[in-house]
Amino acid sequence: MSASTSAKPEHFDVLIVGAGISGVGAAHHLQEQCPNKSFVVLELKDTHGGTWATHTYPGIRSDSDLYTFGYRFKPWTGVPIAEAQPILDYMGEVIEEDHLDKHIRYKHEITGTSWSSDDKAWTVTAKQLDTGDTVQFTCSFLWMCQGYYDHKKGYTPEWKGMDTFKGTIVHPQIWPEDLDYKDKRVVVIGSGATAATLIPAMADDCEHMIMLQRSPTYFWTGENRNEMADKLRSLDVPEEWTHEIVRRNILAEAKDIQNLAASHPEMVIEELLKVVREKVGSDEIVQKHFTPKYRPWQQRLAYVPDGDLFDAVTSGKVSIATDNIESFTKEGILLQSGEELKADIIITATGFNLLPFGGIPFEVDGEPVDFAKHFTHRGMMLSGIPNMVSVFGYLRTSWTMRVDLIGDYVCRFLKHMDEKGTSVCTPTLVGDDVNMEPLPWIKDEDFNPGYMKRGLQMLPKCGDHAPWIYNTDYYSEKDQMPEYDLDDKTMVYS
Numbered sequence: 001m002s003a004s005t006s007a008k009p010e011h012f013d014v015l016i017v018g019a020g021i022s023g024v025g026a027a028h029h030l031q032e033q034c035p036n037k038s039f040v041v042l043e044l045k046d047t048h049g050g051t052w053a054t055h056t057y058p059g060i061r062s063d064s065d066l067y068t069f070g071y072r073f074k075p076w077t078g079v080p081i082a083e084a085q086p087i088l089d090y091m092g093e094v095i096e097e098d099h100l101d102k103h104i105r106y107k108h109e110i111t112g113t114s115w116s117s118d119d120k121a122w123t124v125t126a127k128q129l130d131t132g133d134t135v136q137f138t139c140s141f142l143w144m145c146q147g148y149y150d151h152k153k154g155y156t157p158e159w160k161g162m163d164t165f166k167g168t169i170v171h172p173q174i175w176p177e178d179l180d181y182k183d184k185r186v187v188v189i190g191s192g193a194t195a196a197t198l199i200p201a202m203a204d205d206c207e208h209m210i211m212l213q214r215s216p217t218y219f220w221t222g223e224n225r226n227e228m229a230d231k232l233r234s235l236d237v238p239e240e241w242t243h244e245i246v247r248r249n250i251l252a253e254a255k256d257i258q259n260l261a262a263s264h265p266e267m268v269i270e271e272l273l274k275v276v277r278e279k280v281g282s283d284e285i286v287q288k289h290f291t292p293k294y295r296p297w298q299q300r301l302a303y304v305p306d307g308d309l310f311d312a313v314t315s316g317k318v319s320i321a322t323d324n325i326e327s328f329t330k331e332g333i334l335l336q337s338g339e340e341l342k343a344d345i346i347i348t349a350t351g352f353n354l355l356p357f358g359g360i361p362f363e364v365d366g367e368p369v370d371f372a373k374h375f376t377h378r379g380m381m382l383s384g385i386p387n388m389v390s391v392f393g394y395l396r397t398s399w400t401m402r403v404d405l406i407g408d409y410v411c412r413f414l415k416h417m418d419e420k421g422t423s424v425c426t427p428t429l430v431g432d433d434v435n436m437e438p439l440p441w442i443k444d445e446d447f448n449p450g451y452m453k454r455g456l457q458m459l460p461k462c463g464d465h466a467p468w469i470y471n472t473d474y475y476s477e478k479d480q481m482p483e484y485d486l487d488d489k490t491m492v493y494s
């Protein structure tokens with residue numbers, strides 16, 4: 001049994017949870033914009049990076065370009081679609097350049113947090129993973145950057161007969177370091193970004209791979225280079241300018257595509273399928289395996305840099321099966337069509353489990369918090385929960401674009417509270433809002449991948465008007481967020 005070691009908890013103005021891309025970004029903005037605030041970052045892993053440290057499967061890479069997945073304040077100089085290590089290095093450089101290391105406490109797993117209105121502070125309890133000790137911190141403001149899924153375990157559906165399979169079943173989120181797939185027959189269940197990444201990375205070594213999907217995914221592809229960045233660099237334009245110009249260009253182009261996908265989905269679908277057809281050279285394959293049922297951008301588009309997945313298919317090293325699983329067998333997988341896919345290794349690239357607020361138990365004045373019963377305030381704070389912001393990035397634009405915007409908002413907010421001479425702010429339902437009908441965090445027609453459908457009921461609710469909504473559209477929110485009225489009647493200061 002671990003013991004509580006600190007008699008008096010250390011106090012910080014701000015406590016940041018998590019040292020992923022959101023937490024490191026939060027620390028940067030706080031240090032730069034509110035230099036007088038004391039802060040600490042608590043991270044359960046022994047390193048920074050979050051998602052990019054958790055996932056170690058072959059080829060692990062981004063599906064967004066790093067000009068927009070990177071921060072606005074630090075130029076990205078590598079190829080647009082990057083593997084995990086360069087992303088970790090990039091974040092490591094931010095930590096080094098900003099001297100953030102002294103603020104980050106690794107191997108601290110937060111196990112509970114409670115707000116006291118009497119003390120006007122949060123008490124955060126953490127387990128120190130190397131010693132097993134329990135430590136406590138207090139903070140005036142909590143900045144939750146814990147991500148949105150369970151880092152400990154991925155999502156694997158239960159299929160009949162799984163226990164009879166003689167081979168190895170692997171979920172990409174927990175990749176066994178010693179997995180030997182040389183000359184093995186591998187079936188990958190799923191066709192999202194993870195499958196599209198690990199298949200080309202493994203195909204040459206395996207005897208054969210099959211991508212097994214229940215239904216197809218939209219892919220888009222292109223060379224893994226940015227023409228504009230190359231041109232600007234050839235002109236010796238400073239990297240800061242290149243970063244900003246290329247970001248703006250990518251965002252402008254993406255906006256046009258998103259608008260077109262909403263207004264004329266058939267045009268976007270035609271273009272996406274045309275590119276795949278050119279790559280795989282067969283209309284039949286495109287019809288059968290690459291024509292999804294949903295609208296583009298209802299789920300993230302999986303990007304295939306340099307068409308490597310399609311090359312793996314045309315080389316014959318990879319085939320695709322679009323069918324439902326009847327059961328696992330001793331030798332592999334039996335499909336509903338009656339076909340059996342033989343395998344030595346089955347990789348379940350079936351996604352992750354949504355885990356709001358890192359699964360950390362919260363209390364406010366001794367009452368446990370059920371997040372699903374609270375309304376979001378501008379997609380950052382929660383009704384009735386004082387002094388707490390949680391980062392949920394964009395889903396159709398790079399996540400990090402919202403990390404920077406929220407960074408500015410929180411710093412503006414903290415300065416505003418200081419100017420007002422107040423120390424507590426609570427988003428509060430007032431007037432007719434008290435009886436507002438709760439709506440889901442995100443609408444199905446807006447964004448509907450499996451993890452969101454499975455976990456939606458755990459997320460906070462939206463109302464039908466601002467400020468009780470999570471705006472998923474970067475292009476409107478980037479202009480709105482700097483203008484949000486910090487003194488509107490829904491923000492109660494005390």
Ligand SMILES: Cc1cc2nc3c(=O)[nH]c(=O)nc-3n(C[C@H](O)[C@H](O)[C@H](O)COP(=O)(O)OP(=O)(O)OC[C@H]3O[C@@H](n4cnc5c(N)ncnc54)[C@H](O)[C@@H]3O)c2cc1C
Pocket residue numbers: 017018019020021022023042043044045048049050051052055061062063064065069108109110111145146147148149151194358360391393394397398399400
């Ligand atoms: C394989 C993969 C690829 C992706 N690619 C992209 C992409 O290309 N573009 C894009 O926009 N999005 C992408 N995403 C989504 C991606 O997760 C986010 O964009 C981003 O990395 C999230 O960063 P984060 O810092 O908010 O959260 P995370 O990366 O999840 O980091 C959260 C951190 O908080 C820590 N933490 C959690 N709970 C606790 C606790 N109780 N105590 C202490 N610490 C805790 C975790 O250990 C972790 O380090 C991808 C996701 C996956 C899984």
